[in-house]
Amino acid sequence: MATIKDIADKAGVSISTVSRVLNYDASLSVSDDTRKKIFEVAEELAYKKKVANKAQTSKIAIIHWYTEKEELDDLYYMSIRYGIEQRCQNLNIQVVRYSYKDLDVVRQENVQGIIAIGKFNQVQVQWFVDISDNIVFVDYSPNDDLYDSVVIDFEKATKKIIDYLIAKGHEQIGYIGGRETFKDEKTVIEDVREKTFHKYMKEKNLYHKENVFMGRFTVDDGYQLMKQAVAKLGDTLPTAFFAGNDLIAMGCLRALHELKIPVPERVNIIGINDISVSEYIFPPLTTLKVHTELMGETAADMLKERIEGRKVAKKTYIITELIVRKSSF
Numbered sequence: 001m002a003t004i005k006d007i008a009d010k011a012g013v014s015i016s017t018v019s020r021v022l023n024y025d026a027s028l029s030v031s032d033d034t035r036k037k038i039f040e041v042a043e044e045l046a047y048k049k050k051v052a053n054k055a056q057t058s059k060i061a062i063i064h065w066y067t068e069k070e071e072l073d074d075l076y077y078m079s080i081r082y083g084i085e086q087r088c089q090n091l092n093i094q095v096v097r098y099s100y101k102d103l104d105v106v107r108q109e110n111v112q113g114i115i116a117i118g119k120f121n122q123v124q125v126q127w128f129v130d131i132s133d134n135i136v137f138v139d140y141s142p143n144d145d146l147y148d149s150v151v152i153d154f155e156k157a158t159k160k161i162i163d164y165l166i167a168k169g170h171e172q173i174g175y176i177g178g179r180e181t182f183k184d185e186k187t188v189i190e191d192v193r194e195k196t197f198h199k200y201m202k203e204k205n206l207y208h209k210e211n212v213f214m215g216r217f218t219v220d221d222g223y224q225l226m227k228q229a230v231a232k233l234g235d236t237l238p239t240a241f242f243a244g245n246d247l248i249a250m251g252c253l254r255a256l257h258e259l260k261i262p263v264p265e266r267v268n269i270i271g272i273n274d275i276s277v278s279e280y281i282f283p284p285l286t287t288l289k290v291h292t293e294l295m296g297e298t299a300a301d302m303l304k305e306r307i308e309g310r311k312v313a314k315k316t317y318i319i320t321e322l323i324v325r326k327s328s329f
Contacts (some may be wrong), residue, residue, distance in 0.1 A: 002045035003027045011041045017319070023049075024146055036072070043110055045069055054106040058307050063128070065183060067099045074217075075275040076245065080117055083296020093303060100183055113303045116140075119189055121182040124324035130215055134306040136299045141315060148306060150299045152318045158287050159200055161242050161270050164322060170240040170268065171206055176225045176252060177244030178217035193237055193244050193272070198209045211238050215248075220299040221283025222251025237261075240268035246275045249285055251326065257282075258263045268328040272320075284325035289320050 004022070008015045013034060014205045035114065060082055064071060071078050081097075086196045088095045096109050100120070115135030120128075125142050128135050141149035165173050175197045180189045194214065201207035213229055215221035222243060230237055243249035256263050263269055263283055274289035290296030295318050302314060 002047040004047075006045055007038060007041045007047060009155075011037050013038065016182050016190060018042075018132070031282075032075075039078075040072060047163060047194040050152035052181075056115065058112045058304070059110070060088065060113045060307075061097065061106050061109060062095055062097045062104070062304060063106065063114055063116050064097070065116075065120060067101065069312050074247070075277070076273050076290070077116075077117060077139075079275070079292035080299075082139075082301050082324075083293035084115055084117075085296075086293070088296040091300065093300070093304070097176065100124065103131075106131055108134050112307050113266070115299050115303055117289070119180065119182060121187060124183075126151055134303060136297045136303045138295055146313055148302045148314050148316075150295050150302065150318065152290055152295075152320060153195045153317045154208040157272060157290075158193050158196040158321070160244070160327075161288055162197070162320060164243070165240045165268065165328075166206070167206065167272070168240075168268075170238075172208070172210035172236070172240070173206060174213070174229065174238035174241040175220060175244070176213045176241055176248055178221065178248060179237070180214055180217065183319065191244070197242065210225065217247055219247045219251040222248035223255045224251070226252040226255035227259070230255070230261065239266070240270070243269060243271045246271040246273045246278050246287055248284060249278075249287065249327075250281055253281060253285070255329070264326065264328050270328055274323055278323075279325060283327045285312070286325045287323055287327040288320045289323050290320055294318055 004015055004018050008018045016303040017030060018038055021030065022042065051280050058151050062081060066072045066074065066077055085095055098106055111132060114128050114132050116128060116135065116137045117139065119140045120142065138149040138150045141151055162173065177191065179191060181187060182189065198207065213225040214226050236255055241252060244251055249269050253263060256267055261267055271285050271287040274287045278287050
């Protein structure tokens with residue numbers, strides 16, 4: 001069985017650093033790259049944290065719509081999971097973790113509840129129901145009447161960003177977003193950010209279809225789509241772009257830098273999520289902060305309520321807040 005020393009040796013850091021990172025010590029000053037490296041090595045070595053000798057009241061499963069490798073490329077979902085695990089540790093709840101590919105194995109775990117991170121189709125949801133009556137979805141709500149969920153009001157978030165840009169005098173506002181599918185890769189998931197952008201910009205009489213570019217929620221797609229926008233629009237390039245998440249925004253910033261288009265003097269960029277690296281890129285990214293760890297903590301609390309007997313479904317919205325940095329005026 002792997003030890004903290006094994007992780008420290010492979011990650012090239014001290015045993016103390018590994019211990020404090022794995023125990024979510026908020027007072028520890030360590031870079032995001034180091035933190036990520038420690039978790040990667042812990043995953044690779046299949047490290048299992050020793051639990052204090054306290055009676056554990058429950059055993060729950062975290063089921064992720066990402067594989068471990070996919071999660072490492074998306075700090076948004078990784079942070080949600082950290083929040084769940086930290087809260088479960090405080091509640092003395094044992095956690096087993098699986099991806100969407102492992103649903104058959106989850107049946108053998110005899111769990112009292114499930115926290116499902118990400119977006120799942122109806123077939124997968126029924127799998128969860130067959131395993132447990134106690135289910136909380138995070139970042140998705142397949143049925144408000146039946147299942148607990150912790151979500152972000154992306155309609156309100158999108159309007160908040162657009163209102164901010166309009167208040168700053170922008171009339172030409174573009175959108176660079178992403179589309180996702182369920183893991184069957186057949187059904188496109190409706191994205192509220194894109195839908196709201198179209199509708200709200202039309203209400204403001206500021207909508208221009210040619211200013212919308214769609215791909216995936218990745219840095220590379222943000223980079224490629226911004227280059228397409230510049231090539232297509234030329235001198236009519238919008239003075240501001242709302243990017244569907246921070247990864248897209250980072251790709252946009254890179255493309256604009258390579259094309260020598262100044263940010264924010266010529267183009268403002270605003271993302272959404274406020275992942276940990278957003279304030280360290282150049283220029284630091286203006287973004288709408290999503291409290292991802294709080295989403296995870298709230299999901300754990302809601303599942304505990306379910307296990308203890310609550311029957312009525314509950315849907316919790318976590319607020320967002322605009323963090324203004326130097327990628328916008």
